[in-house]
Amino acid sequence: MIRSMTAFASGERATEWGTLGCELRAVNHRFLELGLRLPEELRAYEPLLRERIASRVSRGKLDLAMRLRAPESEGGLHLNDAMVEELSKLNIGLSARFPGLRTSLTELLQYPGVLQGRGVDAEAMQREVLALLDAVLDDFLAAREREGGKLAVVIGERAEAIAGIAAEVRTLVPQIRAGQRQKLEARLADLSQPADPGRVEQELVIWLQKLDVDEELDRLDSHLSELRRVLKQKEPVGRRLDFLLQEFNREANTLGSKSVDARTSNAAVELKVLIDQIREQIQNIE
Incomplete structure (x- = not known):
């Protein structure tokens, strides 16, 4: 299941030195960027914390805050x-x-x-800190997956709409070709001198080939299949989806440039709108 890059999780863990607290929040970012806020007692563990987070998160701007609250009943100072x-x-x-x-x-x-506070066993504290971070990361990733599931539904709906438009254009293409042929034949009939039928047929074939969008529609279908496949993967797919949307947009642009009919022109515009809506959603996918 795909993951959103936006999430929040927090937790606490009781230790013999006091209560450890942890908050982890993230927003969109092209890469992984970590910001840590640690009390003086925990600064030595910063490299370990960064390594642990990077092993489970690949993208997003993350802010991690940890605290250590001494027991109220203990005169530890x-x-x-x-x-x-x-x-x-x-x-x-x-x-x-x-x-x-x-x-x-x-x-x-x-x-x-x-x-001075009570002496701390560095190794034991490290175990406590990492255990708390792992628990918070579990909740954090679960929140990302829940939000990612919602994004997948929205993207899937837009993909089905794109598939519907592509199928509709396929049914229109033969009608458009026939209509363009009739228009050309009508214009030729108005000429003062009759044209060479063989030459007319040859030029007509060349012209209709330039208007052919079957290849673009086939590629759209292929991109849709790839989109559906990628949405089911477990690993981070945000960058792959971003590149795939560029291919979608290329086919929509070509379809619009080849259009000689208002219906296919409108279809190209609708495709671009849907593609842009998908792009907005995948900006939040890890």
Whole structure:
């Protein structure tokens, strides 16, 4: 099943160091672009997080945010006495040079290293972080697939409409050819001098061949079959669909350029409208 590039998922996981939280959201993008927001305690795992996401997602602009909330009942913070002692000595020395210098308790506690939390087992924390990310990724990909299913329905409806127009044009082609032949014969009959019948027939055949759209209609049918096949694949197909839509558009343009009848001209316009509607949908497909 195809996947949308737009999705959101979140989750939490209780650990002995506190509650891990994770949010993952994505929007359309031509390639895979990852943006991570991590607390200081988890920054060491950024390469692993990027690698894990890239192994399961191929396209989209993704934003991952993780947090670690310490248990409310646990007094997990304590002063770094050595650091406080060093800062005290510096303060005494600076006070003599800057008598008006004042430092608040809040500013002191915010100084890096003054407050220390409970020691963390790096390997155990890594397992917890990756386990949470995997769970969130599962929900994230499931959301992408649900949205992708809706996109597939819309695209399928447009594809059936294209098939209907192509079938209608096939029924019109013999009528259009016959009508063009009658028009040419009527014009020749109005000439003051009779034309060579053999030459007229030869020119008529050449002219009708230039108006022949059977090949374009056959290719449209082939593209439709490929579109239906691709929509059933599990791997990312967004780029393939994008290229395929270019082929659809090429056939519609050729059909319009060869048209000598208002009905086929209108059909070419309708085809372009439907193709453009499909293109809008596949911009959101991974």
